[in-house]
Each structure stands twice: as structure tokens, then as C-alpha cells.
Amino acid sequence: MEHLILRVTTKLMFAPIILFAFYVQFHGDYGPGGGFQAGVIFAVAFILHAFCFGLDETKKVLPQKALIVMMVIGFLFYAGTGVVTMLLGANFLGYDALVPESTHHAGQHYGILLVEWGVGTAVASTMLTIFYHFAGREPDIDQEDW
């Protein structure tokens, strides 16, 4: 077993990094943080995994195709929140329409939570896609290219 210490440390660190990403994600409403930072931290966990176990192993966990789907879903979370508020009768991203009966703008809270979740998903998957492409150097040879 090569680099045993590195491997064990990475395995130990992996889950806490993702937990920290979620903390930054959900703490974004009240303090420093939010989707952009959380997305990058989330991606860092997988980048660390790729450094230690090799890109191929990471791609087994999180394949490129899944990342594209994540990007799209993340973006649609954002735009979709806006469209929903439009359908509820407010302007685009007018969060108050989400909980119209609230007296203390609870809609703003839910709205920004949804939007930040979308941002986090999109940023994490985009960071990983950029990393995959830089680290992979040669693009994967497609089945059709043989």
C-alpha cells in the first residue's frame, strides 16, 4: 500500500470538508458564506480525492456526465425560483410571493435559500468540470472515435 498516511488522511478529511461546505452553504443567509464559497469547498473534497487516488477513481464516484446534469439542475434551481415567483404574481425573483401571508418577509428567506442551493450545485459541478479538463489533459477517447 503506497502513501498509506495520505490515503487515510484523505478519507478522514473527505466527509468533514463536505460537511463544512454544507455549513457554509446554509449559513450564508446569516453570515459570510453562500453558494459560491460552499460550491468551491464541496468541489475541493473531490479534488483532494483525485489528488490522492487518481482522477479515474474520482470519475467513478462522480462521472463527468453527472456533473453536466448537476450544472443544469443548479442553474434551473436559480432560474426556476424566479419563474415560480413570476407565476405567483410577483416580479422575477420577488421572493415575498413565496409566503405572501408572512409579516416578516419569510419568503425572502426561503427564496434566497433555494437560489443559493442552485448556485452551490452549479458552482461545485463547474469547478469539478474545469478540474477534470485540466487534470485529464487529453480528452477521453469517445467510443465513436475508434
Next chain:
Amino acid sequence: MNLIAQLPVLPIIIPIVAAPITLLLPKGRVPHLWACLFSWLTFAACIALFAEVSSTGPISYHLGDWAPPIGIEYYIDLANALVLLLVSGIAAVVFPYAYRSVQLEVDERQTPLFYGALLICMTGLLGVTITGDAFNVFVFLEISSLSGYALIAMGARRDRRALTAAFNYLVMGTIGATFFVIGLGLLYQATGTLNMADLADRLIGQDNRMVEAGFAFILVGMGLKLAMFPMHLWLPNAYTYAPSAVTAFMAATATKVAVYVIIRFIFSVFNFDFAFIGAAFTYVLLPLGLAGMFVASFVALFQEDVKRMLAYSSVAQIGYMLLGLSFATVEGLTATLVHIFNHALMKGALFMAVGCVVLRAGSHSIYAFAGLSKRMPVTTWAFLISGLSLIGVPLTVGFISKWYLLQAAFEAGHWYAGFLIVASSLIALAYVGRVAEVMLLREPAEDGKYAMPKEEAPLSMLIPMWVLVAANIYFGVRTDLTGGIAQRAAETLMSMAGGAP
């Protein structure tokens, strides 16, 4: 949902929601149909918005229900409604056209990415036009530019030089965007606001170095984006090596939107009677516009490559737009707005005709055009009519542009500019005539590199191309449509700036 109340945001929401979904579609025909559908929906929204603005006056839309100047505002008056109509209209024509051309020029596996990027590019251009928030302009400008770099680079399947062209454009475009944002930073420092209307209010009486520097940065940054001579060096290569459909779309829209941004900043943000804006008109826009008209036209004359020739011609045409702007009169501004619209129609049609030739002959060198009238008569005539429009022959839109421009030049007292406009049109006659001579009089190559079958381009390309050619003639005859709207838009802009009309 109240559709009329939400109308101002629809031209942005429709394509930006459709674009990411394109990535998930299977390669081939489906992404194209999907993108076409949404480009048409966007066009429909823009038509409705235009009708609304021209009947009820400027519309303001508050994103997230945050009132400006704190929130982001979309502000649509006649000037940007016209540009919105233009961008979405060109997109609605180019998207159907793209299919066969893209099939040949872009790797099939990249088709979902290609149409996604094309939709995002369109969103960016529409966003730059629609927004009333100065920083939002920068954000949308980057959205359109980044997808634009990717689209140009996709021409690499046919010619690897597309990669260096795209990289060159990326470097120049990023410098331009950076300059623009530095200018915005200076204005923000001076005023503490980013909303255009609010900026205009707070800039009154602020005649200091910081505001002047801000204006200079914005002018140079946008000058890079719109390929103002002598900052046009990225443009010829980018247009030459991009896929044909991308060239047709970007040549007709991207630089026009940047010209619109300059107009918007000069008239709606900076108070027009700042002395340094007058100096910029006299010592920067006027001479550079004139120089661009001549130098770029002259360079176009000696190009072996028809696409590159048309690209240089675009730089020259931007010279006309800047010239009209530099007169600082309602007539001059009208001429610029009319030419923004008309030049998009003619360059779109011309680049689409070149795309048809590329599809059959596999090259956009002038040698591939030899005897084209015997091989592809329909395409040849489309090229000729829009070429005549480029020169400025009566009954075409080009004539209308030149007419308004001449009128503006003489009324502003720049009679020499009037003669120079005619003189540079003669150069246009020479370079279009050169291609016409090759198409009509030369014998087609029977064998060798440029030999091609006697086969017309497919209908899916011919119909969109002829729609634009027909628009060239229609708006050349019905001058009251574009001219009247441009005049009203120019008057609105002038009155916003507080300058004497």
C-alpha cells in the same frame, strides 16, 4: 401571472432557461429544434415588448421587486426596444439556418453545447440591451462574450486557426470588459450608484478628472468590444474562422449592441453637455470613424478570403455608425440607429450567403466563388442584392442609411464628411464588385480544389437567407418604419441627455 407586467423580463428568461436544458438533449437534430423554438418565442416576446413600448412609452421593470436605484432595473425605451427587436429577429432567422451549416462545420457531439452557447450568447446580448443598470451591462456583456469565444473556437473542426482567433478575441475582449468595469468603478466612486438613471442625476455638475477618466475607460473598453478602428484587430480573424452561422449571428448583433451601449452611456448616463464628451466626439469618434471607413474598406479590397473581406467591411461600417454619433445631433443619432439596424440586415444576409457557399464548395476563398451564378444562382443573387445594399444602392436599406448619414453630415456642417461617405461607398462598390465579377463572369472550376457540384444550398438555409434579403428591400422601400422609429428614439435619447435637439 400577469403576462403584460412580466413582458420586459421574458426576452431574458425564455432563452436563459432553455439554454442549460439544451445540454441534456441528445446530439443531432433535437438541440437545433429546441433552440429554434425558443429563439422564436424570444422574438415574439420582443415584438410584443416593442409594441408595448411604442404605444405606452418607456417601461421599467424591477427585478426581485427591489425598487431602483437599489435593485436592478430593466429599462426599455424605443432605442433599446429597436435593438432588442433586431437581436432577437436576427437570432430567429439564424437559428433555423444554422442546422445544415453546423452539421458540416461543427463536431456532431458538440451540437448540444453549440446551440446552448448560441442561446446564451443571444441572452447576453439581449440582457446588455434591456438593462437599466450599469453593472448589469457588464455582467451580460461577459455572458455574451464568453459564450461567443466558445462559439468561435468551435470553428476549429474545419480550421485550427479558429482557436488562435478565439483566444485573441478572448484577450482583447477581456481587456475591453476590464476597462469598462474600471470605468464603472470610477463612476461608482464618484456617485455611489450603479443605476443608469440615478447615475445621470448624480453626475450633474460633477465635472472632475475621475468622471472624465471613467468616461474614457468606458469608451475605450466598449471601443474594443465594438471593434472601433484601430482596436479592431481581433475581429477579422474571429469572423473568418468562426462557423458560418456564428459569424452571421455575431456580425449582425454583437458589435451593434456594443455601439448601443456607447450611445446609452453618452446620452442617458453622462450628461451630454460635459465638455469632455464634446471633445471625445470631435477628436476621437469623428476622426476614428472616418479613418475606419477608409482604412478598413481599403484593406477589404485586397482580401483573398470573402469572409475576411466582409469582416473588414464590418469595421468600416462601424466607422459610419461612429461618424453619425459624433455629429451629436438628432439627425446624426437617427442615422446611427438606422445604420445599426440596416447593417445587421445586410451583413447577416451576406454572411449567410457565404455560409451556403461554404456548405457546397467547402471554402470561403474568393476562388470558390468562381462561376457561382452557374452553380448556385439563388445564393448568388442573395449575395448580390445584399452586396448592393452594402454599397448603398437605392431601394435597399444601405441607401437609407447613407441618405440619413449624408443628411446629418450636411446639417451638422460637416460637408467634407458627406463627400467622404460617398467616397468610401465607392470603395465598397469596388470590393463587392470584385466578388460579383468572379461570381458572374468567371467560369466555374471543373476540377481541383474549388470544384463543386452544381447544387443549390438546402431550403433550410435559403429561406432564412432570403427572409433577410427581402428585409433588405422591404425596409429600403418602407423607410418610415425604421427611420421614423429611429428618429423618435433619437429624440428621446437627446431629451434624456438634456442637449439641444
